[in-house]
Amino acid sequence: MPLLGCIADDFTGATDLANTLVKGGMTAVQVIGVPKGPLPDADAVIVALKSRTAPVAEAVAESLAACDALLAAGAKQIFFKYCSTFDSTDAGNIGPVADALVKRLDCGFALANPAFPTNGRTVFQGHLFVGDKLLNESGMENHPLTPMRDANLVRVLGRQTDGTVKLIPLSVVEQGATILRHTMTGLKESGWRYAIVDAVTDAHLVAIGEAAADHALITGGSGIAMGLPGNFRAKGLLPDRGEAAATLPPMQGHAAVVAGSCSRATLGQIGYARDHAHTLELDVLATPDAAALAAQALDWAGGKLGDHPVVIAASAPPEKVAALQAKLGRDAAGALVEQAVATIAEGLVARGVKRLVVAGGETSGAVVSRLGVASLRIGPEIDPGVPWTYAEPTGLHLALKSGNFGARDFFLKAFGV
Numbered sequence: 001m002p003l004l005g006c007i008a009d010d011f012t013g014a015t016d017l018a019n020t021l022v023k024g025g026m027t028a029v030q031v032i033g034v035p036k037g038p039l040p041d042a043d044a045v046i047v048a049l050k051s052r053t054a055p056v057a058e059a060v061a062e063s064l065a066a067c068d069a070l071l072a073a074g075a076k077q078i079f080f081k082y083c084s085t086f087d088s089t090d091a092g093n094i095g096p097v098a099d100a101l102v103k104r105l106d107c108g109f110a111l112a113n114p115a116f117p118t119n120g121r122t123v124f125q126g127h128l129f130v131g132d133k134l135l136n137e138s139g140m141e142n143h144p145l146t147p148m149r150d151a152n153l154v155r156v157l158g159r160q161t162d163g164t165v166k167l168i169p170l171s172v173v174e175q176g177a178t179i180l181r182h183t184m185t186g187l188k189e190s191g192w193r194y195a196i197v198d199a200v201t202d203a204h205l206v207a208i209g210e211a212a213a214d215h216a217l218i219t220g221g222s223g224i225a226m227g228l229p230g231n232f233r234a235k236g237l238l239p240d241r242g243e244a245a246a247t248l249p250p251m252q253g254h255a256a257v258v259a260g261s262c263s264r265a266t267l268g269q270i271g272y273a274r275d276h277a278h279t280l281e282l283d284v285l286a287t288p289d290a291a292a293l294a295a296q297a298l299d300w301a302g303g304k305l306g307d308h309p310v311v312i313a314a315s316a317p318p319e320k321v322a323a324l325q326a327k328l329g330r331d332a333a334g335a336l337v338e339q340a341v342a343t344i345a346e347g348l349v350a351r352g353v354k355r356l357v358v359a360g361g362e363t364s365g366a367v368v369s370r371l372g373v374a375s376l377r378i379g380p381e382i383d384p385g386v387p388w389t390y391a392e393p394t395g396l397h398l399a400l401k402s403g404n405f406g407a408r409d410f411f412l413k414a415f416g417v
């Protein structure tokens, strides 16, 4: 029976959250899509949806179905995971999904906190920073699907919900878990539906997590989950599993990286790979045809596969993304590239690749679905927020890398080369 039931709005986000929980000593399994049968045996089950950019009604329906499955399996608390850069549009989907979950759980109130200080995401006075930049100046203003042009999360969430949003400032957070718990209870009793809670350090996140020990619903990034294993341990529900929680079968087979993320970190990692690995950068604008791009990539990869990773990227800088979107439309451009990358991944696996890094959240969704993965067991962390995983029933080792995560050498470091 899972202690914590999680609903993640994309696949890399799900892995990121699972990674945090495993580091806290919980076993965690990521299930792909709304579970149809019995849930795997783990302290935390994370249902990975591709709901971040889905139509609102679909995102809400799938999230509720996931919530019902987790509750039916006995989950004691529900966690709605979204991006540490609050990726969404004014139509949703963070607000509408959270609204629906608050209603389903009949809890009236939920905190909202995307902070992830280790990866540079902090929230101060309700404003989200990426490193020393406000969210809307961080590169996220150019995201192909969810451009973030406002850093004030009280305002951003306010536009997406029919409920009310209040700020809990750092001055309150710094007073610790007890004061925080009372503050949140007070807001709930006064009819506020959400609180954006400031946090700039891990200690803040742990305190917020502790204060929310008895909340039916927590919403946020993976950072806010840091305090949750301790809550279950304090209640005597979670044994101390230590590092055993992150054990995977040994790795084997050829190594490869496929990238569809156009985020700054991924573009930097591709730049590094150019000098250190066989790297193919597809020109999607010149060949806007998924099958042709895949054929080109697989032809190129032939003979290069082995222990040293090949890197195949469809990613492009903002001006090229904008040009393709102008030609095809935003959604069709994204879908074309996702199709191409998924076909490439499938072809690489058919050619003996068994260790695969996928860069990009939407991209990971497309690849994992195409490969027929049902669930991912979470293993050791490569870089903050990105662990290796073992994919059932395929027997592949996959690392699903959020666009903006990972050091510049991530594509090599993942394979220990």
Ligand SMILES: Nc1ncnc2c1ncn2[C@@H]1O[C@H](COP(=O)(O)OP(=O)(O)O)[C@@H](O)[C@H]1O
Residues within 6 Å of the ligand: 144, 145, 260, 261, 262, 263, 266, 284, 285, 314, 315, 316, 320, 321, 322, 324, 325, 333, 334, 335, 336, 337, 338, 359, 360, 361, 362, 363, 364, 401, 402, 403, 404
């Ligand atoms: N060259 C390109 N032109 C237009 N869109 C692209 C290009 N390369 C990738 N994309 C699309 O951009 C989106 C990137 O989103 P995602 O994979 O979630 O990355 P991230 O994790 O960086 O947000 C995907 O839909 C992908 O198909």
Ligand SMILES: O=C(O)[C@@H](O)C(=O)COP(=O)(O)O
Residues within 6 Å of the ligand: 010, 012, 013, 014, 016, 017, 082, 083, 084, 085, 221, 222, 263, 360, 361, 362, 385, 401, 402, 403, 404
């Ligand atoms: O919280 C995060 O930043 C990640 O877990 C995440 O969700 C990233 O999404 P993508 O950048 O779309 O991979």
